[in-house]
Every structure is written in structure tokens, then in C-alpha cells.
Amino acid sequence: MRRFSVPPLATAPQVGGLADAVYNNAAQSPDHVVLGRKTDGEWRDVTAAAFRDEVLALAKGLLAHGIRFGDRVGIMARTRYEWTLFDFALWSIGAQPVPVYPTSSSEQVYWMLHDSGAVACVVEHEDHAMTIGAVVDRLPQLTRLWQLDAGVVGELTASGTHIDDEVVSRHRFAVTPDAVATVIYTSGTTGRPKGCVLTHANFMAEADNVVARWEPVFHSKPGDEAGTLLFLPLAHVFGRMVEVAAIRARVRLGHQPSLAAKDLIPDLAAFKPTFTLAVPYVFEKVFHAARRKAEGDGRLGPFDKAVDVAVRYAEALEHKAFGTGPGPGPGLRMQHQVYEKLVYAKVRAALGGRMRHGMSGGSGMERRLGLFFAGAGVTIYEGYGLTESTAAATANPPERTRFGTVGQPVPGTTVHIADDGEVWLRGGQVFTGYLNNPKATDEVLHDGWLATGDLGALDDDGYLTITGRKKEILVTSGGKSVSPVLLEERVRAHPLVAQCVVIGNDRPFIAALVTLDPESVTHWLSMRGKPQLPPAQLVRDPDLETEIRRAVVAANTLVSQAESIRTFRILAAQFSEEKGLLTPSLKLKRKAIEKSYSAEIEALYHG
Template sequence: MATAPRVGGLADAVYENAETDPGRVALARKDDAGNWQDVTAGQFRDEVIALAKGLLAQGVRFGDRVGIMSRTRYEWTLFDFALWSIGVQSVPLYPTSSAEQVFWMLHNAGASACLVEHEDHAMTVGSVIDRLPQLRKLWQLDADPVAELTAAGAHIDDEVVHRHRMAVTPDATATLIYTSGTTGRPKGCVITHANFMAEADNIVMRYETVFSSKPGDEAATLLFLPLAHVFGRMVQVGAVRGRVKLAHQPELAARALLPDLQSFRPTFILAVPYIFEKVFAAARRRAEADGKVGPFDKAVEIAVRYAEAQENKAFGTGSGPSASLRMQHQIFDKLVYGKVRAAMGGRVRHAMSGGSAMERRLGLFFAGAGVTIFEGYGLTESTAAATANPPERTRYGTVGTPVPGTTVHIAEDGEIWLYGGQIFHGYHNDPKATDAVLHDGWFATGDLGALDEDGYLTITGRKKEVLVTSGGKTVSPVSLEERVRAHPLVAQCIVVGNDRPFIAALVTLDPEAVAHWLAMRGKPELPPTDLVRDPDLETEIRRAVVAANTLVSQAESIRTFRILANQFSEEHGLLTPSLKLKRKAIETAYSVEVDALYKA
């Protein structure tokens, strides 16, 4: 178990890396032509200290809070470590935040300055700036504030930054991360330097095989998770502290992400299940378009069986893949699995997944295809992962065992409680909310789960999301939704039925998958409102619902469903930035459709 240092803060790693190996490639960034350019540890240190001096020159002071409203990009990491170098707390703002959300977070945090990505963000902040008298500075990344600030601080001696840095202690606040939340006003989670160090260092140590470099095969990761989210920030901190080459990609959409995976060629990635679902679905569509869907599905079956055999061997319940299975696996490795790995750049052998649950079969397929996905679980309040599957004994379909230094307890009502060095210090300016979830250092998560005999955690739902039908039947919607979403045509699924006579569902479609499905059947493209009434499409979705219903009793099963013409989106306030469903918002927005499910 790694223990947090008694002195210092997160920025120290930048300076220590540059001191010990200034020529090591620490990051990569794209130039104007779209090509990756290496940034050494020494260069990054110089950029960080120059920016820190510029911030001081423009009046940013030790203990201040500075908002950052941007997509994931190199400059965010640069600003984070420059702010931490002078004892300043960063306050991430989601790029899709509304003006009122931006106002609330900047006001609640008492931010003295804010960095935004482009003019639209600047206008969002500008629309509420008259209500933020404490906000003195606003910088816009597209206007190159790095050059402006670097020039402004050129006259300040480096030693001034170092004096600020030496005054930072592990228990000092590093950032206020506002929970996106599925309901209510965001709360600012107080995350300290020690929280991040405990989290990142234990992850890097536990997953040494993932984070370590070999001669000629340096560890590298492409960060595409939102840096406004704690998962993305943990990746950033872990990469710097673990000396992993780090690059950034601002779009989570597969069409933008996959080309960068192929050009940057990371050795591991950290993602949400959506990304792996997209990679798998795209591979299957290509196989179907080439008339090879039969062999592809056979390859999937072999990969799943192969990974299950390896899993059984790891847990002492089997002898591993048979000679016949190994031979079939070897054949499909050239025909199918290698192409799947190539879609992620060709060098990826490991991945970490969080944010929501991954279907067991999908995890087994990727493992059989040569990419082991370590599924984990955590929250903003636990500075990302509290549990994760161990490299030597991955149990697919679970979120693993506690990371080193963490303890997991299941309360009498099934709620998951967490304890450890990465547990946050409370909600900023909200002692009532803090007291509701922190009990003598234990964090009551609000999630429901179970520990098996080997200490592996399975998430079964959220306390607030459990549905109770009018007949008194209690239903956890998560497993049903995941199973329906496993169908290639399905993008999202939300199960409803609280205070209703039975369980029903709203389903949205994946446009790329639907376009392919139509083309393969010689059907014309239709407007979404007409498409959802296609009887063949309805039959396909009904198969997904029937498959989901096999997981539960008849009283808990989905009796009816409605296909929607449009997906739930973050822009319309129906998803959190980590792509979780905002259940109450969706049920309100689609109240007519939900009511219709119970009138048919």
C-alpha cells in the first residue's frame, strides 16, 4: 500500500520528474497540422513554472480558487499543475454547463478567476458575471492565454514559485469538483492533495504491469475522459506521478476518438463502457458488411469461452483453455482479434473501465481478444476508484476488490460504505450534506452492492433509484437496462414503473447501427419518427427486452416498451457528463410517452 507523503503537493512530481530525467517524453500534444509532438519532462516543467509566474503576475494568490471550463486538452493539465505549483485550487466546470450552473459553481466556490475554452464559454460566464463580483480575471484558451501569461510573469524569479510550492501541504485542498448529480444542485467535493496522491499512487503500484514502461515500449495513455470529472483527473495525476506518456483527446465520440487511438497508439486506456461497446459494435458491423458475420460471431464465442477458461484457472475452478480451444483462439487472433486491437491503436493490452457497469460477456470478449479490461467502481467523493479488478484474478461482471488502502463495508440495507486515504473531506460550505454521508471517516455512497466470498464487489443499484411498483414489488433497474443496452441497435434504456402497476422501458437507438441494419436489409432510410414504427425494428428491440427479462422474475420483468426517435443527451439535461441517466429529468421530459405505456 502506498502512503501519502507527509509534505508537499501534487505539483512536486512535475519538478521531480524533470530533475531526475529531463529528457524523458512526458506528454504529447497535437500541432496545427494534427501531428503528435513530444513534450519532455524538462519542457513541461519549464512551461508549468512559466505559467505559474504569469498567474502570480496577474494577481492569482495562494489559496485562491480558479475555474476551468474546457474539454480535455493539453492546456488543462498545464494549468492544473501551474495552479497547484502556487497553492491555488482548481474548480472544474463541465463544458456543457448552463449559465445558472456556471454561476452557482463559481459563486459557491468563491472563484477569483476562470479559464474557458472558447467564445461560447466566455459568453456563458459573461452572462452571469455581474452576479460574481469576486471574479476578477477571465482567460480564453483559444486566445492563447498561455503566451500572454508567460510574458506577464517573465520578470518574476523561479524561486518565488518554489516558495509557494513548498508551502503546499498534503492536507491542503487541491480541487473542488462539483458532482454533476442525477438530481439537485451540484455539491462541491473537497479533494485534497493527499486524496489524489493516495488514489493515484495505489493504483499505479497495484497495476504496475499496466503503468510500467519497457525499453522500446514506453507506457502511454490517451486521455479522452472529461477532465472536469474525477476519473479523468485521476488519470492525469496518475500519468504524471507514474511517469506515463500522456496525450489528450477532447471528444468522447467514437468517430473522433478512434483515429487518435490509431495515431497515438497507447499501451492502455481508461474509459467508460460506452467506448468498448462502440468498438465492439463497429467491428461486428464491418464483419456483417463484408459478409463475415458468422465467423465473427464464432470468434466472439471462442473469445468468451477462452477468457472464461482463464478466469476459472485463476480462481482454481478449472485447468484453463483446452488444446482445441487454444487452437481455435489462435486462428481467430489473426482473423478477428488483431483487427479489434488495431482499432484501438494496436498496442493496447490493458484498459480500465468505470462510470457505469459493463456487461460480463463484453469484458470476457475483450479479454479473449487480448485486451484485459479491469472494471472498477468509485465516486467523486472517493477520488475515483475505490475498487477495481486485480490484474492476476479478474472476475468479469464485478467491479473487483478494494484498491490498496481502502475498506469496503456493506451496511444492513445493502448500502456500500467506503473508508480510506482517498475519501474526500466533505462538501464545500455544506455541513448538513457532509454529515449525511460521512460517519467517522466512512463514506456512505448511496449505492447498493454485495461482496462475494472472495471479496469482489457487485453493484446492484442506487438506493434512490430502486423502483417500487404500485403492487409493492421492489425492482432495481440497472441490470435490466444493461441487458437491453447490450443489443447492437440500442443506445440507451431507462426502466420506469415507480408507483405504476408494472415495469416498462423507454429505448433509444444507435444511429450508426440502425443505418447499417437498414442497409443490410435493403430498407430505405427513414426519418426517426417513422423508423421507430418499423415492425421489424420493433421485433429486434423486443428480443433485447425478452433477453433482459430472463434475469428477473415475472413481476420484475419489462412488460412493454417504447422506442424513442431521439437519444437522451447531456445538452438537453438528460445525462450527466459521465453519461449516466438523469432519471427524474428523463421521466419529466418524456412524461407523455411514459403515461402512454400504461394506457395501451
């Protein structure tokens, strides 16, 4: 199949902007809890009326400090309550937030604030302020710098008390759906980040159609209150879409700035979300942590058996949903029931206990991992999208999930596969272009179609599978074209592996660089009675090399011999954003990695 469309479920608004939802919620259901806010270690409810009052007061403070309709304001902070507060306050006066990743360097910050023409910037703490301070003399348009941890919300709110509410209303009513809502800069895997101009209508089309299609799975059971804990970065379009959709759908929204298990797990237990939206990395960490605990308790055999049962159980249900099988048989159902209390309930408990559904995007999730979670009682709907498509363009439908694919088009979206295999998208969520960059815009927008740069295929039911990126296809010196993504994801599925980058462009064969997951390696060493060695010595451990070789052999079963990984190198340190080897959304910067590890790569081919 070359093209598949799904009609919209939500009507495109003809008037208004994103801030209207805050005021409408307060008018229609003032006591409805729309947010959870963590203060002094406790989660406290925030009603629709209370949130409206905070947004309105902050909007008046922004006006008092000279922020005007159409102005751009940077936000450089981790995922926290105040980010959402500033987003809706800025939208209330027709201003445009510009997200800045909190880990950005001074030069990256300079480029985003300069290119966007930001007149002010909100930062989280003093380190962020110093990052901007290093380049502020080159940003003459930037006249205000506000720091969250220095109490700026209170200061701004106090300074706007003399402004009448009606002034904010006049600004808000002047916002139209086609007005710019935000400029989000791409991660920049290939060159300088580009500013994606997204309108209020883009977010409405995206959020309203996602909510209309998937709202039933936001609840753990019919009739309960839906809630989600957002730990994705709000500087990324995925997190921003979740924020907007939660406010528009009145889903209780909490913020968690850390992905570290020691911070995230207690908040999942306390907040008790009914569903979550995350990247595959989070689900992988939950799975590997559960497996390590089982091994530490001497129960690895039963755990692995429970995993196998869950996978087969979910696979049987998948076959039934598509009319290709009868569903789980009596024996499998009985085995599944045995492991429900022993294993599956404990996995769900690690996610807060109430969660029954999740959505995953940002990168590919291994089919077997998706099947395991579904068999354990948490169905994860994998999707696909870009900043340029305001997050999800496709996602698996709740009643017919095809694991290993990124699903069908979101309602209101069309997916087309071009002659060269490139995925093209069309829909109300497709952006209007790159800021100040008509040449780059013309390269990706063609008569309303977005050329994604990703390669994919549609099956007969309209489910999309992503097979790689056009710019990342490797061509060996023998002329063999290889997409590295499939190999990398399979190697990375091994518990000991943190990252994998496949190389081989203009070289005689395919090779790989592999980094290790510290928590898993520490556990692996202790379970085998081995000393905790420094990384430089550890990578030469023959038993460890044998484990990684198993991961490589498993990956090679997916491809032909000419495409397989012939050799690999275990590295002593992970690729990191600080070293310039990952984007803020944790994507590999392939050229930078190859340059940084040129000596190791040469040794693979000539060692």
C-alpha cells in the same frame, strides 16, 4: 462477506503537494518523455524538463495577474494539453482549480463559480466566454476571464517573466498534503451539484496506490514505454485521477477532446497507447463498430463465432485463475488461434495496436463484453468509485480478474456492506466533505466512512458487485422492489440500443423507454435493404420493434416475472445533456426523463 480490506502499497507523503511531481521528474529524469502534445496534426514529445519549464512560466504569469495561495480558478474546457498545464501551474502556487464541464449551461456555471468563490476562470473558446458572460454580473468575485484559443497561455507566460523562480518555489513548499487541491462538482442527478473538496493527500493516496498495484499492466510488454491517451473529460474525477497518476508515474500522457470515432480512432493509431482508461460506452462503441464492419463485409457469421470463442477462452482462463478449472483445452486454443489474425488483431488495431490492458469505470460493463475483449487480447479491469472517493475505490486485480464485478478494494481501502446493502468506503482517497454544505456532508460521512448511496454485495474473495442505487429502487404498486440498473444495462447491450430507462414506481408493472443508436440503425437498415426513414416513422417499423423486443426478453431472463419489463416504447430521439435529461457524465436524470416523456409513459400504462 460484509467487509473486506486491502493494505496500502504506497506510503502517504508527509509533506508537499501534487505539483512537486513535475519538478521532481525534471530534476531526476529531465529527458524522460512525460507527455505527448498534438500540434499541427502531429504528436510531439514533451520531456519532463520542458513541461516543468512551461508549468513554472505559467505559474509566474498567474502570480503576476494576482492569483494567490488558496484562490480558486475555474477551468471550462475539453480534455486538452493546456488543462494539465493549468492544473499543475495552479498547484505550483497553492491555488485550487475548479473544473467546469464545457457543456454546462449559464446557470450551472454560475452556481459552480459562485459557490466556489472562484476569482478567475479559464475557458476554451468564445462560446464558453459568452456562457459566463451571461451571468458575470452576478459573480462580483470573478475578476479575470482567460480564453485558451485566444492565446492566453502565451500572454500569461510573457507577463510573469519578471518574477523570480524562487517566488513560485516558496508558494509550492507551503502546500501540505492536507491542503485543498480542487473542488469537483458532482453531476447532480438529484438536485443541485455539490462541490466535493479533494485534498492533495486524497489524490496522492488514490494515484500512488493505483500505480503501485496496476503499473505492470500499463505496458504492452515488459520494458516498453507506457503511454495512455486521455479522452475522458478532465472535468470528471476519473480523468483527473488519470492525469495526476500519469505525471506521478512518468507515463506518457496524450489528450484527445473528442469521443467521436472519426476523431478518436486516428489518434489511437497515431499515439499508440499501451493501455487506456475509459467508460464502458467507449468499449461498446469499438465492439459494435467491429461487428458492423464484419456484417458489411459479409462476415458476420465468422465474427460472431470469433466472439463466442473469445468469451469461452477468457472464461476458461478466469476459471484457471480462481482454481476452478484447467484453462482452455486444445480444441479451444486452436479455435482461438484461428481467429487471432482474422478478428482479434483487427480489434486491437482499432485501439492503436499496442494496447493490451484497459481500466473501465463510471458505469457497469456487461460481463460478456469484458470477456470478449480479454479473449481478444485486451484485458479490461473494471472498477468502481465516486467523485467523493477521488475516483476508484475498487478495481479488478490483474492476475485474478472476475468479469462482471468491480473488483477488490484498491490498496489502502476498506469496503463495508451496511445492513441495508449500501456500500460504505474508507481510505485515504475519501474526500473531506462538500463545500459550504455541512448538512450534506453529515449525510454521507460517518466517522471516516463514506456512505456511497450505491447497493452492492461482496463475495467470499472480496470482489464487489454493484446491484443498484438506493434512491433509484423502484417500488411497484404491488409492493415489488426493483433495481432498474441490471435490466437497463442488459437492454443497452443490444447494438441498436443507445439508452434504456426502466420505469414503474407506484405503477402496476415495469416498463421501459428505449432510444436508438443512429450509426447502428443506419447500418441495420442498409443491410436489410430498407429505406432510411425519419426517426418518427422508423420507430414504428415492426422489424425494428422485434429486434428491440429481443433485447428486452434477454434482460428479463435476469429477473423474476414480477420484476420483468412487460412493455416498452422506442423513442425517436436520444436523451441528451442539452435537453436536461443526462448529466455531463452521461448518467440518466430519471425524474427529468419521466417528466419530459410523461405522455409516452401514460400511454404505456393506459394506451
